[in-house]
Amino acid sequence: MLTSKTPSLTIRALIVALSVLCVSTTRSSDARADDGPTAATARVYQRLLDHFDANHDGRLQTSELPASLRERLGQADTDHDGVITPQELHTFGVQRRAARFAKADKNGDGKLEPSEVGPARWAHLKVADADGDGKVTLDEIERAIASGTLTSSVDDD
Ligand SMILES: [Ca+2]
Numbered sequence: 001m002l003t004s005k006t007p008s009l010t011i012r013a014l015i016v017a018l019s020v021l022c023v024s025t026t027r028s029s030d031a032r033a034d035d036g037p038t039a040a041t042a043r044v045y046q047r048l049l050d051h052f053d054a055n056h057d058g059r060l061q062t063s064e065l066p067a068s069l070r071e072r073l074g075q076a077d078t079d080h081d082g083v084i085t086p087q088e089l090h091t092f093g094v095q096r097r098a099a100r101f102a103k104a105d106k107n108g109d110g111k112l113e114p115s116e117v118g119p120a121r122w123a124h125l126k127v128a129d130a131d132g133d134g135k136v137t138l139d140e141i142e143r144a145i146a147s148g149t150l151t152s153s154v155d156d157d
């Protein structure tokens with residue numbers, strides 16, 4: 001009944017695309033170890049918008065999130081403007097994965113192996129083992145996520 005439905009979805013997708021483009025072209029000095037929002041982050045962001053963008057502005061306000069998710073994802077809003085941007089979501093994901101990685105890397109060799117993560121998590125992670133040494137580095141994980149081989153989740157504790 002609302003003919004504006006399809007166009008507004010298109011506009012939303014465009015806004016997301018534009019904001020991704022925007023942050024990736026304006027990223028500067030502090031982006032060192034950070035490649036900006038990847039396609040993987042853009043997909044996660046779009047999925048979040050599909051579920052929670054109540055005001056349909058193509059941006060994820062922390063106020064739009066259910067309480068449980070707001071508690072976790074709210075930390076992603078590092079500039080505290082009430083909006084989680086794709087860049088903020090990306091940085092949050094990278095930091096979170098790095099923290100989880102460090103915690104799981106019990107022998108501190110910079111690689112995760114089956115005995116450190118257990119069979120279930122290894123079954124998920126092993127697709128990232130690009131050089132086939134039976135261990136995965138954080139770099140391999142990030143590359144697998146960027147290429148879509150490994151699914152990322154921002155709240156997969
Ligand atoms: Ca919104």
Ligand SMILES: [Ca+2]
Binds near residue numbers: 076078079083
């Ligand atoms: Ca923000």
Ligand SMILES: [Ca+2]
Binds near residue numbers: 105109111
């Ligand atoms: Ca290790």
